Amino acid sequence: GxxxxxxxxxxxxxxxxxxELRCDPISGHTALYWYRQSLxxxxxxxxxxxxxxxxxxxxxxxxxxxxxRTGGSVSTLTIQRTQQEDSAVYLCASSAGTVLSxxxxxxxxxxxxxVV
Amino acid sequence: xxxVEQDPGPLSVPEGAIVSLNCTYSNSAFQYFMWYRQxxxxxxxxxxxxxxxxxxxxxRFTAQVDKSSKYISLFIRDSQPSDSxxxxxxxxxxxxxxxxxxxxxxxxxx
Numbered sequence: 722g723x724x725x726x727x728x729x730x731x732x733x734x735x736x737x738x739x740x741e742l743r744c745d746p747i748s749g750h751t752a753l754y755w756y757r758q759s760l761x762x763x764x765x766x767x768x769x770x771x772x773x774x775x776x777x778x779x780x781x782x783x784x785x786x787x788x789x790r791t792g793g794s795v796s797t798l799t800i801q802r803t804q805q806e807d808s809a810v811y812l813c814a815s816s817a818g819t820v821l822s823x824x825x826x827x828x829x830x831x832x833x834x835x836v837v
Numbered sequence: 838x839x840x841v842e843q844d845p846g847p848l849s850v851p852e853g854a855i856v857s858l859n860c861t862y863s864n865s866a867f868q869y870f871m872w873y874r875q876x877x878x879x880x881x882x883x884x885x886x887x888x889x890x891x892x893x894x895x896x897r898f899t900a901q902v903d904k905s906s907k908y909i910s911l912f913i914r915d916s917q918p919s920d921s922x923x924x925x926x927x928x929x930x931x932x933x934x935x936x937x938x939x940x941x942x943x944x945x946x947x
Binding site: 725752754756761762763764766769771776777779812819823825826827828829830831833 | 843845869871873878879880881882883886888925927932933934935936937938939940
């Protein structure tokens with residue numbers, strides 16, 4: 722597709738279960754970002770990829786969170802042993818290069834995660 | 838102190854009003870400044886993008902950057918009910934990621 726695609730769009734999971742969130746960036750975009758947005762809050766940076774490597778993963782809240790990107794394209798964000806405070810919208814974005822080069826980033830619609 | 842501060846509002850104005858949205862920041866290394874608009878249950882969409890200080894106009898929208906004061910603004914002229922959304926300012930860090938403000942919720946009443 723033309724935009725950033727995320728799946729699932731909605732996920733309800735039980736506390737303690739693992740979840741995987743998928744992001745398919747815009748074709749040809751080398752940079753990929755994950756952000757988290759809690760209800761009524763701004764966007765909290767989690768991690769960004771340039772190609773398959775992650776120069777900055779400083780925003781991952783704990784070791785329960787991990788992300789990978791393969792083939793310079795699709796990325797998966799995994800949350801292990803989910804907790805209720807993990808409930809949020811997880812937004813993926815991509816850009817043709819990093820914002821340091823003046824590239825703008827484009828967001829997907831988000832994966833709405835609810836932990837019960 | 839957060840790197841980027843934005844008044845969360847909510848801000849309610851009548852249709853046709855001029856709206857002013859603002860952000861302040863603390864990192865003098867920020868170079869690129871953006872405004873995103875986010876409708877309810879949607880992802881943010883890029884609205885305006887500016888580099889360094891100055892003004893940029895696009896239709897009813899004007900983005901203004903004052904690097905000396907570390908202050909950016911978004912003005913919306915002749916506001917419409919369809920402008921009702923959350924507006925997020927964003928700026929780049931020297932690590933290549935964007936830092937976002939909290940977002941200001943705007944409601945334009947017919």
